[in-house]
């Protein structure tokens with residue numbers, strides 16, 4: 001097969017990924033620091049993220065579904081993988097054949113695992129107030145878990161990225177569960193939870209977004225660096241006379257004779273229409289503002305100041321997660337997980 005380079009690429013900084021993990025591990029104190037790699041490693045590529053972090057010493061990985069787990073076989077030596085969405089009836093074949101633990105999320109799932117799990121270890125999620133997944137606290141305390149071999153008992157914070165009274169309430173509830181339910185380890189904190197302080201770390205933390213450059217709380221600013229750098233190739237540069245419009249709906253009109261750079265990326269690549277009005281790129285140190293609407297596979301930048309820019313050149317798309325989240329209205333999570341399949345993913 002011939003190799004066809006994509007006109008879109010994600011430059012992925014492995015040193016930044018590892019440095020982010022090391023900072024989160026240090027903030028986790030004595031607790032082990034794992035990694036959430038669901039949704040294809042938040043869009044970066046789960047396998048590559050897993051390998052880079054395993055090499056750095058990360059041992060505990062989390063995906064959402066059994067399909068995601070199967071795609072990661074064989075696991076790097078010494079690592080463990082858990083499936084956060086637990087085991088539905090249809091998942092038991094995968095759950096019994098893969099060297100992966102389910103995170104059991106309901107009394108029904110606990111019963112299912114006891115009957116068909118052949119005594120294999122599992123994780124358990126207890127819901128301490130989010131009301132998404134997990135056994136209720138009264139169920140966990142009421143004997144539903146008695147005798148089960150639990151590797152890690154989890155709960156998940158609903159409002160860790162906000163200064164909310166709910167955090168302390170969930171912490172209290174989790175401490176109560178911990179006193180009454182025996183497990184080898186206990187785990188509560190995601191990225192934002194790690195920033196809430198040592199009380200939240202317990203034995204194992206489960207960061208996701210901050211590994212990939214997201215800033216969950218102001219405490220992380222200056223410690224977490226950008227990992228994902230989208231770049232797109234210039235398709236065409238055109239001269240647009242003053243007064244002419246660019247793109248669908250003619251929403252941008254050249255205020256003066258302009259040079260417009262048409263670039264190979266659009267909303268089908270996860271660069272959504274809400275970037276219009278605030279998006280930008282850089283070439284050779286020159287900032288190029290996004291102009292007009294975002295098309296399916298194309299966007300345009302005002303390149304009037306970028307003398308020497310030519311067809312085939314690569315533009316670095318502005319993608320500092322906290323900044324672009326603010327200006328676009330998309331969450332830092334959406335900015336990463338939306339990045340599409342047409343990007344070549346290249347680790348440096």
Ligand SMILES: *Cc1c(COP(=O)(O)O)cnc(C)c1O
Pocket residue numbers: 036038084156189190191192206207208209210
């Ligand atoms: C996704 C997820 C995480 C990671 O959360 P971030 O906010 O990305 O750090 C941790 N725990 C659970 C249960 C999750 O679903």
